Amino acid sequence: MTTLTTTFQVVALSAGAFAGLAALSPDELEARGIRRVVADDKPGFPCRVSLEDAEPGEPLWLLHHVHHDVPGPYRASGPIYVRERAVDATPAPSEVPAMLRCRLLSLRAYDAHGMLRDAEVCDGTALEPVVARLFSDPDVAYLHAHNARPGCFNCRIERAASV
Numbered sequence: 001m002t003t004l005t006t007t008f009q010v011v012a013l014s015a016g017a018f019a020g021l022a023a024l025s026p027d028e029l030e031a032r033g034i035r036r037v038v039a040d041d042k043p044g045f046p047c048r049v050s051l052e053d054a055e056p057g058e059p060l061w062l063l064h065h066v067h068h069d070v071p072g073p074y075r076a077s078g079p080i081y082v083r084e085r086a087v088d089a090t091p092a093p094s095e096v097p098a099m100l101r102c103r104l105l106s107l108r109a110y111d112a113h114g115m116l117r118d119a120e121v122c123d124g125t126a127l128e129p130v131v132a133r134l135f136s137d138p139d140v141a142y143l144h145a146h147n148a149r150p151g152c153f154n155c156r157i158e159r160a161a162s163v
Contacts, residue, residue, distance in 0.1 A: 008131050009160035010097060010145075012089040013048045013065070018082045021061055034063040037081075043102050046147070049086035051097040051155060059084045067153040068144060070114025076144075078152055093160045100124045100155070104148040107157075109134040112141040121148050135159060 021034065029036060039045040039054035046053050047060065054060050060081045068076040091097055101124040109118040117140050122130040127145075134140055143157040 007094040007160045008135065008143075009093050009158045010051065010089075010091045010095065010100070011156040011158055012051045012091075013067075013080075013082070013155075015049045015082075015086050015088050018049065018061065018063075018086070021063075021082075022084065029061070032063075034061050036060070036084075037062050043099070045081050046099050046103075046154060047083040047086050048080045048154065049082050049088060051089035051091065051099050052083075053099055053102075054081070054083050065153070067156075068110075068114065070110075072114055074110065074114050074116050076153075080153060094128070096124070096127050097155075100127060100145060103154075105154070106146040106148040106151070107131070107134060108144045108146065109137065109140040110142055110144070111139045131157060 037060050039056050039058045039060060042056055043053040045060055060083050062079060062081055064077060065080045066077040068074060103124045105124050106121050107130055108116060111117050117137060118134055120130050134143055145154045145157060146152060147154060
């Protein structure tokens, strides 16, 4: 007999959304409010596509990104880093990337209409029980993980069914 259990899926931003940035000149990047930066510490420059911290000396873009594109009061945006040579992260179900483990996180739980249902702050090393508690509310459709201190968006966490 097989039982269905609810797990979660960490979802990164897609590299495709940022592919055109490499072709832009420094003036074009600046006109769009995008800064090219070089990582000088690790951790400290978390890429939202690879879900890894950039290595010291590695170039990234620092840019404004709408991460919660919903109609209504909880539409949200903010600064993110994207490594110039980022490759899409594809964590396995219930896998927590190391980038999240080493941070204090703010989790925000939203319903299917993008309305906030709950929120909690936790250490990244203790993420799973907090995700499980937030998803125990059947009205919670997805979570957003942010860095708790600066408030920057990291990734989306969705429900994932596994057998």
